[in-house]
Amino acid sequence: xxxxxxxxxxxxxxxxxxxxxxxxxxxxxxxxxxxxxxxxxxxxxxxxxxxxxxxxxxxxxxxxxxxxxxxxxxxxxxxxxxxxxxxxxxxxxxxxxxxxxxxxxxxxxxxxxxxxxxxxxxxxxxxxxxxxxxxxxxxxxxxxxxxxxxxxxxxxxxxxxxxxxxxxxxxxxxxxxxxxxxxxxxxxxxxxxxxxxxxxxxxxxxxxxxxxxxxxxxxxxxxxxxxxxxxxxxxxxxxxxxxxxxxxxxxxxxxxxxxxxxxxxxxxxxxxxxxxxxxxxxxxxxxxxxxxxxxxxxxxxxxxxxxxxxxxxxxxxxxxxx
Amino acid sequence: xxxxxxxxxxxxxxxxxxxxxxxxxxxxxxxxxxxxxxxxxxxxxxxxxxxxxxxxxxxxxxxxxxxxxxxxxxxxxxxxxxxxxxxxxxxxxxxxxxxxxxxxxxxxxxxxxxxxxxxxxxxxxxxxxxxxxxxxxxxxxxxxxxxxxxxxxxxxxxxxxxxxxxxxxxxxxxxxxxxxxxxxxxxxxxxxxxxxxxxxxxxxxxxxxxxxxxxxxxxxxxxxxxxxxxxxxxxxxxxxxxxxxxxxxxxxxxxxxxxxxxxxxxxxxxxxxxxxxxxxxxxxxxxxxxxxxxxxxxxxxxxxxxxxxxxxxxxxxxxx
Amino acid sequence: xxxxxxxxxxxxxxxxxxxxxxxxxxxxxxxxxxxxxxxxxxxxxxxxxxxxxxxxxxxxxxxxxxxxxxxxxxxxxxxxxxxxxxxxxxxxxxxxxxxxxxxxxxxxxxxxxxxxxxxxxxxxxxxxxxxxxxxxxxxxxxxxxxxxxxxxxxxxxxxxxxxxxxxxxxxxxxxxxxxxxxxxxxxxxxxxxxxxxxxxxxxxxxxxxxxxxxxxxxxxxxxxxxxxxxxxxxxxxxxxxxxxxxxxxxxxxxxxxxxxxxxxxxxxxxxxxxxxxxxxxxxxxxx
Numbered sequence: 036x037x038x039x040x041x042x043x044x045x046x047x048x049x050x051x052x053x054x055x056x057x058x059x060x061x062x063x064x065x066x067x068x069x070x071x072x073x074x075x076x077x078x079x080x081x082x083x084x085x086x087x088x089x090x091x092x093x094x095x096x097x098x099x100x101x102x103x104x105x106x107x108x109x110x111x112x113x114x115x116x117x118x119x120x121x122x123x124x125x126x127x128x129x130x131x132x133x134x135x136x137x138x139x140x141x142x143x144x145x146x147x148x149x150x151x152x153x154x155x156x157x158x159x160x161x162x163x164x165x166x167x168x169x170x171x172x173x174x175x176x177x178x179x180x181x182x183x184x185x186x187x188x189x190x191x192x193x194x195x196x197x198x199x200x201x202x203x204x205x206x207x208x209x210x211x212x213x214x215x216x217x218x219x220x221x222x223x224x225x226x227x228x229x230x231x232x233x234x235x236x237x238x239x240x241x242x243x244x245x246x247x248x249x250x251x252x253x254x255x256x257x258x259x260x261x262x263x264x265x266x267x268x269x270x271x272x273x274x275x276x277x278x279x280x281x282x283x284x285x286x287x288x289x290x291x292x293x294x295x296x297x298x299x300x301x302x303x304x305x306x307x308x309x310x311x312x313x314x315x316x317x318x319x320x321x322x323x324x325x326x327x328x329x330x331x332x333x334x335x336x337x338x339x340x341x342x343x344x345x346x347x348x349x350x351x352x353x354x355x356x357x
Numbered sequence: 358x359x360x361x362x363x364x365x366x367x368x369x370x371x372x373x374x375x376x377x378x379x380x381x382x383x384x385x386x387x388x389x390x391x392x393x394x395x396x397x398x399x400x401x402x403x404x405x406x407x408x409x410x411x412x413x414x415x416x417x418x419x420x421x422x423x424x425x426x427x428x429x430x431x432x433x434x435x436x437x438x439x440x441x442x443x444x445x446x447x448x449x450x451x452x453x454x455x456x457x458x459x460x461x462x463x464x465x466x467x468x469x470x471x472x473x474x475x476x477x478x479x480x481x482x483x484x485x486x487x488x489x490x491x492x493x494x495x496x497x498x499x500x501x502x503x504x505x506x507x508x509x510x511x512x513x514x515x516x517x518x519x520x521x522x523x524x525x526x527x528x529x530x531x532x533x534x535x536x537x538x539x540x541x542x543x544x545x546x547x548x549x550x551x552x553x554x555x556x557x558x559x560x561x562x563x564x565x566x567x568x569x570x571x572x573x574x575x576x577x578x579x580x581x582x583x584x585x586x587x588x589x590x591x592x593x594x595x596x597x598x599x600x601x602x603x604x605x606x607x608x609x610x611x612x613x614x615x616x617x618x619x620x621x622x623x624x625x626x627x628x629x630x631x632x633x634x635x636x637x638x639x640x641x642x643x644x645x646x647x648x649x650x651x652x653x654x655x656x657x658x659x660x661x662x663x664x665x666x667x668x669x670x671x672x673x674x675x676x677x
Numbered sequence: 678x679x680x681x682x683x684x685x686x687x688x689x690x691x692x693x694x695x696x697x698x699x700x701x702x703x704x705x706x707x708x709x710x711x712x713x714x715x716x717x718x719x720x721x722x723x724x725x726x727x728x729x730x731x732x733x734x735x736x737x738x739x740x741x742x743x744x745x746x747x748x749x750x751x752x753x754x755x756x757x758x759x760x761x762x763x764x765x766x767x768x769x770x771x772x773x774x775x776x777x778x779x780x781x782x783x784x785x786x787x788x789x790x791x792x793x794x795x796x797x798x799x800x801x802x803x804x805x806x807x808x809x810x811x812x813x814x815x816x817x818x819x820x821x822x823x824x825x826x827x828x829x830x831x832x833x834x835x836x837x838x839x840x841x842x843x844x845x846x847x848x849x850x851x852x853x854x855x856x857x858x859x860x861x862x863x864x865x866x867x868x869x870x871x872x873x874x875x876x877x878x879x880x881x882x883x884x885x886x887x888x889x890x891x892x893x894x895x896x897x898x899x900x901x902x903x904x905x906x907x908x909x910x911x912x913x914x915x916x917x918x919x920x921x922x923x924x925x926x927x928x929x930x931x932x933x934x935x936x937x938x939x940x941x942x943x944x945x946x947x948x949x950x951x952x953x954x955x956x957x958x959x960x961x962x963x964x
Contacts, residue, residue: 052698077542192632222405223569227613227628249542252572252615275619293547295576297599297616304551304576307544310512420856447862460853464875470854477862523861 039210039243040066040089040128045103047081047088054315058084060267060322061103066211071237071244073258073275075251077290079311081267082247086213089245090130091120108210126156129204133216136196139188145172146184149203156207171202174239175232194225201233205240215247230257251294255279260347263287266312266322273348283350286323321353329354360530360563361417361450362393366426368409368416372637384637386412388587389426391663394531397557399564401578401595403571403610405633409587410567414533417565418452419443431530448478451524455536457516461508468494468504471523478527493522497552514545521552528560535567550577571614575599580669583607586636586644589663593670603672605649643675651676699955705947712941716765719758726751726759726911735927745929747920756911757934763912764893764941767827771892774831776885779838780877784869786839787846797843800836808833808895813904821907826899830892841884845877879956886949890942897938913938 047059059081066072074082087093088100091112105112107128112120124130132138140148149168153159159167165184172180175198188196197217204212214233218226234257237244246258254261254275261278263271263286271284282288292305309326312318321327324334331354339353367389374381386409394400402410416423419435428436431449438446451474454460461470472490475481481489491501497518508516517537524532534553538546554577556562568574574581575595582592583606591604602608609629629648634640640647646656655675663673696703730750738745744753786793803811812829819825849855850873858872899905900914901921908915913934920930 077544194632222633223571224405224609224613224629225632226615228630230615231628250615251543251617255617255619256615256621279617279619290543291617293543294617295547295550295570295572297572297575297611297614298618300575300596303554304547306548306551308548310514310545311542415856418860420859444862444864447860450860452857452860454853454857456853460857462854462858462872462876465871473858473863474861477864477867520857523857527862 038065039068039108040245041104041106042085042089043104043106045085045088045105046101047084047093047098048101049093049098051097051315053313056314057267057317058098058314059088060314060318062264062267062269064262064269064272066243066245068210069237069241069243070260071234071246071258073254073261074245074247074264075249075254075261076264077249077311079266079314080264082249082264083215084267085264086130086215086245086247089213090124090128091115091117092124122156125152125204125209126207127209128211128213129207129209130213130215131197131200131204131217133219136188136193138200139196141188144185144187145191145199149199149206152203153206167206168202171206172199174205174236175199175202177202192225193221194228197221197225197229198232201229201236205236205242208240209242211245212242213245213247216249217246218253219248219250226253233257251290263290266318267314268322269351270323271348271350273344273350274346277346277348281348283344283348283355284323284352285327285329285354289326321351327354358396359393360396360431361565362427362429363413363417364391364427364429365389366391366413366416366428367424368412368421369424382637385409385587385639386636387416387423388639390582390584390587390589392582392589392592394563394565396530396563397561398580399557399566399578401574401581402565402567402584403569403574403581404584405569405610407586407633407636408584409636410584411535413584414452414535414565414567418450418533419447445478448474448527449529450531450533451527451529453517453520453524453532453534453537456540457513457520458508458540460520461516463508466505466507467511467519471504471519471526474523474527480527489526490522493526496525496556497522498548512545513541514548517541517549518552521549521556525556525560529562531563531565533565533567536569537566538573539568539570546573553577571610572616583610586634586639588644588673589671590645590674591672592663593672597667597670603666603670603677604645604674605651605676606645609648643673699951701947702951702955705944705949705951708940708944709948712761712937712944713765715758716761720762723755723758724752726756727909728752735923735930737927738929738933744933745927747916747927747930748923753916753930753933756916757913757937759911760913760916760934761937761941763823763906763910764896764938766823767830767896768889768893768941768945770827771830771834772885772889774827775834775838775888775892776881778831779835780842780874780881782835783839783842784846784873784877787843787850788865788869788873793843796839800839803833804836806833809898809902812895812899813902816899816904821905823906823910826896826905829899830895834888834892837888838881838884841880842877845880846873849873849876879952883949883953883956886945886952890945890949893938893942893945 043063045059045062049056049058062085074085076082089105093099100113146165146168149171150164153164153167154161168184169180172183177183177195177198218229221229248254258275260274262269263284265286271287282291289305289307293307295304307326312322312325320335320337321339324330334353339351341349341351343349366387368387369383369385371380372382372384373379390413392400402413404410415421417428423436427434430446433446435443435446468490471493472486475486475489490504494501494503499515499518538549541549557564566577578595580594581598582589583604585606591607598607602611613628631648634647642658643656643661646652661673661675663671665671666677728751733746733750734748736742736746742752742754744757747753782796786796811833815829816825855872858868896905897914900912901918903918905914906912916934917931920927924931
C-alpha cells in the first residue's frame with residue numbers, strides 16, 4: 036500500500052477579532068489508496084478546516100495555510116496554482132458536504148449539474164456527459180434516474196440530495212473523496228442508507244475516502260483507520276478495531292465513556308470536565324492537559340511525543356505507556 | 358401518580374392555496390396520540406424529522422393550540438384554556454429548548470432571563486429573586502457572577518445549563534425537553550444528561566424527553582414512545598423496547614442506528630428503503646406500509662390501532 | 678455537585694479599535710457631527726441671510742463673499758449656513774417622528790396578526806402614492822411652514838418604517854427565546870417591551886438614517902418646486918430654486934448648496950450603511 040495523500044505538519048490559521056485562531060496546529064496523516072480514513076473530533080477541533088485545507092478552499096481574506104505540506108500523488112498541493120487546483124477539485128479529489136441543499140445550485144437541474152462537472156473535467160460531449168450523469172444516478176441507486184435528471188434540488192428529499200452529491204463527486208472517478216459530516220443532517224434510517232451506499236461504492240470504484248465526523252458510531256461502522264483530533268492536533272491514530280478495543284489517549288477514552296450506549300443501561304455517563312481550549316492563544320504542552328485526569332506538570336509544559344503502540348496505533352501522550 | 362395525561366391529541370396545520378387562500382389540505386403533524394407521565398418519570402418521544410414529536414411538545418405547552426384531544430396537567434384539563442386562563446398553569450410545566458444559541462434573548466443578561474419566570478409569577482422580586490437565581494446558577498453548575506453575562510459569552514453547554522435553571526426556577530412538575538442535547542458535543546452532552554438525571558432524582562420531576570437519538574433515549578428514559586408520521590407506533594418501557602421491539606419501524610430504527618463498535622457493522626440487518634412520506638399526504642392504512650418489509654394487503658387499507666399486547670407494551674401493527 | 682465550567686473571554690471595548698474596524702461609521706458620523714455643529718453655531722458668526730444688496734448681485738465666490746451672492750445680492754455663504762439648519766431640522770424631525778410612529782405601528786402589526794391585515798393594507802395604499810405628490814397635496818391644503826413640511830414628509834415615510842419593523846417583529850416572534858419567555862409565563866406587554874422591542878432597535882436605527890436622508894432630499898425637492906418652506910426662508914431647496922434662472926451666469930448659486938445637500942445626505946447614508954453592516958449579526962459574524 037502506498038500513500039496517495041500525505042499531510043505533514045499542517046498549520047492552518049484564521050484571523051478573527053479575538054486574534055489568530057490556530058484551527059489546525061501541526062497535523063500529519065497519510066491516506067492509503069482505496070482506504071477509508073475517519074477523522075473524528077468535536078466541534079472546533081479543526082477537522083473540517085483540514086478538509087478545506089487539502090482542497091485549498093480556505094477563504095483567503097481571513098485564513099491561510101501557514102505552513103506544512105500536503106502531497107497528493109507526490110504533487111505538492113500547497114504550492115499549486117489556483118488554476119491547477121480548479122482542475123483537480125471535483126475531478127481527482129472531490130468533496131461532499133454536510134448540507135446538500137446549500138451545495139447544489141437551486142436553479143439548475145441535477146442532471147445539468149452533474150453533466151457540467153463531467154464536461155468541465157473530462158472534456159466530453161454534452162450527450163456523453165448526460166449519459167454519464169444518468170449512469171451515476173443509477174449507481175447511487177436513485178430510482179427512475181432518467182426522470183430525476185430533469186428535476187431541481189428542491190424536488191428531492193434530503194437523502195436523495197445527498198445521493199446526488201455523491202453521484203456528482205464520483206462522476207469523474209476521483210482518487211480521493213473527502214466527506215465532511217455527510218450524514219449529520221439526515222435521519223437515522225436515511226443515514227444508514229447513505230453510509231451503506233458509500234461503502235458499497237468504495238468497493239466498486241476503489242476511491243479512497245476521508246470521512247470527517249463527530250460521530251464515533253459513524254466512524255466505527257465505516258472507517259478502516261481513525262485519526263482522533265483535539266484542538267487542531269492529532270492525539271491518537273489507530274486501525275478502527277484497535278481504537279475501539281483499546282483507546283489509549285485519555286481524550287479518546289473520555290469520549291468513549293461519554294457516549295450513551297444502545298446496548299447497555301449505563302447508570303451514569305462519564306463526563307469530560309471543562310471545555311475545549313481557546314485556539315486564539317498558543318497552547319503550551321498537551322492541548323488536553325487542562326481537562327485530563329492524568330495530567331502532570333510535564334503535560335502542561337511540554338508537548339507530548341508521538342508514541343508507537345505497534346500495529347499502526349500511535350498516541351500523543353506523556354502518561355500512556357503502551 | 359400521573360402528572361400529565363394526553364388523550365387522542367390531534368394537531369393539524371391547515372394548508373392554504375389558490376388565489377383566495379382557501380384551505381386545500383392539512384399537515385397532520387400530530388394525529389391522535391395518547392400517553393401519560395408519572396411523577397419522577399421520563400417518557401421518551403423518539404422519531405425522525407417530520408414525525409410530529411416537536412409539535413407534540415409545543416401543543417402540550419400550549420405554545421400552539423391543539424386541534425382536538427385532551428391535555429390534563431396535574432388533574433386540570435388545560436386543552437381549551439385561552440392564553441389568559443392558561444397563564445397560572447404555566448408554572449406547572451416548563452421547557453428546555455433544542456438550540457441553546459437562539460433560546461436566549463441576546464440583549465438580556467443571563468440572570469434576568471433565568472429570573473424572569475420568578476418575577477412573572479410573583480414568586481420573588483428584587484434581592485430575593487437575585488438570591489434565588491444565584492442558587493439556581495450554582496445548582497446547574499454555573500458561577501454566581503455569570504448572572505451579569507450575555508448569551509454570546511457562554512458556550513453551548515453553559516447556555517443549556519441556563520435553560521435548565523430557568524425551567525427549574527418555578528419548581529414545575531413537568532419539563533418538556535425538546536432535543537436538549539442534540540446540538541452539543543459528546544463530552545458536553547454527557548454533562549447535561551447527568552445534570553438532568555440528578556435534578557429528576559432531587560425534585561421528582563417528570564420529563565417528556567423528545568429526541569431522535571435512540572442511545573440518548575435509552576440512557577435517560579424510563580418508557581419510550583416511537584412516533585412515525587404523527588402517530589405513536591410503539592410504547593413500552595425501555596428495556597423491552599431495546600430487547601424485543603415489536604413494530605417493524607422500531608426494529609428499523611434500532612438496526613439503522615450507528616454504534617461505537619466496529620464489529621457491529623457486519624451484524625446489521627436489512628434496513629428500510631426509501632424516504633419518510635409527507636405528513637401532508639400520508640399513506641393510507643398503516644402509515645409505515647410503504648417502507649415496511651412485512652407489509653400485507655390489510656396494512657394498505659386498515660389503520661392499526663395502538664393495542665396493549667403485553668402488560669405495558671403497546672404496539673400499532675396488524676401483524677403483532 | 679457538577680463541575681464548574683470554564684468561561685469564554687469577555688471582549689473589552691476600546692475606541693481606537695472601534696474606529697479602526699468601522700471606518701464607514703466613523704467617517705459618516707464625523708462628517709454629520711461637523712455639519713450639525715455648523716448648523717448650530719454657524720448662524721451666530723455670519724450676518725443676516727435676508728439682507729439685500731442689489732449693488733452686489735450675482736458676484737462669484739471671492740474673499741468677501743466666500744460662496745458668492747445671488748440675484749438680490751444676498752450672501753450665499755450666510756444663506757447656505759442657515760439652510761443647513763432647515764435641512765437638518767427636517768431630516769432629524771422626520772426621522773424621529775416617523776420612527777416613533779412606525780415602531781409603534783410595526784410592533785403592534787407584527788405582534789397582533791388581526792390588526793396586521795387592516796393596517797398593512799392602509800400602508801400599502803399610502804406607499805402607492807408618490808411621496809412628493811402626497812406632500813405637495815398636503816401642503817397646498819394648508820399654510821406653508823416648516824411644521825407642515827415635516828408632517829407632509831413624515832406621512833409617506835411612516836409605511837417604510839412600519840414594514841421594516843413589522844418584518845423584524847415577525848422574525849423575532851419565531852425565535853425560540855420568545856417561546857421560551859411565553860412558556861416562562863411572560864405576558865404580552867412585558868414580552869413586547871423586554872423581548873421584542875430591544876431586538877427591533879438595530880434595524881430601526883438603520884432604516885431611520887435612510888429616512889433622514891430621504892427627508893432632506895424631499896424637503897429640497899419641495900423647496901425647488903416652490904411647495905416647501907416659504908420662499909423667504911433660506912433652505913437649500915429654496916436657494917437652488919431661486920438660483921435656477923441664473924444657472925448659466927451664476928452656477929455657484931446652485932452648485933454650492935447642492936454640494937452641501939449631497940454631502941449631508943452622503944454622511945447620513947454612510948452612517949446608515951456602516952451601522953447596517955455592524956448591527957446585522959449575519960454580516961458581523963463573518964469577521
